[in-house]
Structures are given as C-alpha cells and as structure tokens.
Amino acid sequence: MLALPITTERLLLRVPQATDLDPLREFYEDPAALEHVGTQTAWDRESMGRRLQGWADDHQQHGYGMATIELRGNRDVIGLLGLSPGEDGIPELSCMLIRAYWRSGYCREAAAAYLARAQHDPRFSAIRVRMESHNPARAHMERHVFFPHGFACTAEEPFPPSGRLMRYYSWTAPPTR
Template identity: 50%
Template structure:
C-alpha cells in the first residue's frame, strides 16, 4: 500500500511529520486527560514524541504509509496526528489524536476519511485495524461517525496487554478480487456432455 506524502481535505492538510512539529504538538503530548483514553500512558512527553515523529517518517519509507501531522489549511495551525501505523501484528492500524482545543469540529472524521479513502483504494488485498478504549467518552460518536461509517467491523473487547485498559478492536478488509474472465468453460473445454 502506498499513501501519498500529503493529502488535503476541505479544511485540513495531512503531511508526513517534521521535527519542527514537536513544539506545536506539545498541547497534545503533555495533555494527560487527552491521552488518557487512547490506551497508552497518560502522557508521552517531549522526547518520546520526538522519537515517534522520526519513527513515523521511517515507517512511510518502509511501509508506504504513516501517521500524518494534521494542519488547518486556513491558518497553518497543527491540530494533531492521524494516519496508519503497524499494529503489534504488522497490520496497518488507523489512529487519530487531536489537540483538545480542536475537538468537536469534525476534524477526526475528516482526517480519517482522507486516510482511509487513499488506503482503501490501494490495489490488492488489504486489512486495516483500529482500536479504542472501551471507556472513551466519545466512543459512540467515534464508532458511528468514523469506524463503522468506513466499513470496519467490531472484533473483540479485551484488556490491553500493556496498560490493562479494556480496548475495543475493529478490522476492515478489502473485498476479494473479482475473478478475471478466462477462456469460456463449456463442452469444448471438457465440461459437460
């Protein structure tokens, strides 16, 4: 799968992360309540976020997909992160994390729609995963507006092996390839009388 290095929507620019995104993302990585419902530690911190930004750029070169920095097109403000990264099993996993002051604007739905439309248009069979904390306050909205709206199906709800938080897991698979037309099968091909 190969997603583009940059994507635009009506209001957003999604681009590969730069080291210079570190300071604008501070309101995300230092915001324990914002990160509390993503199944990870309560805060990432500056150094861990710096390493993640580097890792995501490398993942694009390796896998053809990555997490993107999400930027408002109107004023260039960094609003968060959205994209795909390999889950523990190597399956591309959808994730979207926004700085709290940008919540409730439909940016998560808009950014994930851009990422998923490009990923799902990839040739060949494709499987994507997603997960959310079961106690996520906006779970009903995210399931309906993002996860189920894009064809993901619920798989299971189990404790995260690292944090112990109950996580809901979802999966999307591309439809099987349609058979190509081959030689006509009939009596002349040894079928039937």
C-alpha cells in the same frame, strides 16, 4: 505507497516533521487528550520527538505511517492521524487531536481522506483500530468515525500486556470493480 500529502476541504495531511514538536505540545502535555488515546503514561517533549521521528521513518520504510494534520487556511498543526504497522502485519489506524479541535469533524474528515487513499493500495486489504472499552471517546468515535467508514467491532477482550479491556474494530477494503 500511500502518498502524502493528502488534502481535503479543510485539512492537509503530510509526513510528520521535527518542527511539529512545539505545535503538538498542547496534545502531548494534556492529560485529558492522552486519556482519550488510551495511554497511562505522560508523554514529554523527548518521547514525542522520538515518536515523530519514528512516524517519519515509517513512511520511508513502509510507504505509509502517521500523518500530521494541518488546517489548510492557516497551517496550524492540530494533530495526527494515520496507519502504524501492526505487530501481526495488519496496519492500525490512530487519530490524536489537540483538544481545542475536538468535535469539529476533523478526525472524521482526515480518516475519510486517508481511507479513500488506502483502499486503492493492495497492502491495506484490512485495517484495525484498537481502543480501550472504557475510553471516554469510544461512543463518539464509533458513531462518527469507525462505523461510518466501514469499521465493524470484531472483539472485546483483555489486552495481554496490560489486562485492560479493549475493543477491536476491523475495516476491509471494498472489492475492486
């Protein structure tokens, strides 16, 4: 089990709760933020509520899932980061931040802490990230999150459901000593 909470110098990662819905409004109602997570559809309060419940359920069913990111100092909810069960059994890492918190190193810090915990769990011998090739955040995420944490770009190909060009990144847990 990938136990939460996880704390870092500035952040607390915890299981999502229904009370995260209002604080995350600045994310799910922001078209620019949603463009950076690669969605073409607007999220609304109802769909975000279902997502939060699903992510909390993932923790119960799988022992891991997306985590709500809070600032430790004031407990402000700033986004989400974590693993979702992949269709082929390989978990997928995602990060979604409210735009006001972009470029502050929070995604990098949260990913480092989450991956440090995951590398000790035998279920996570591999982790994938999938991102649209034209995503405006791609270069930043590669430079500051993916590559520094050991992800390698493994493919660039059309995503079957949409035909959109996607980049795939893979992470493999370091060998145990």
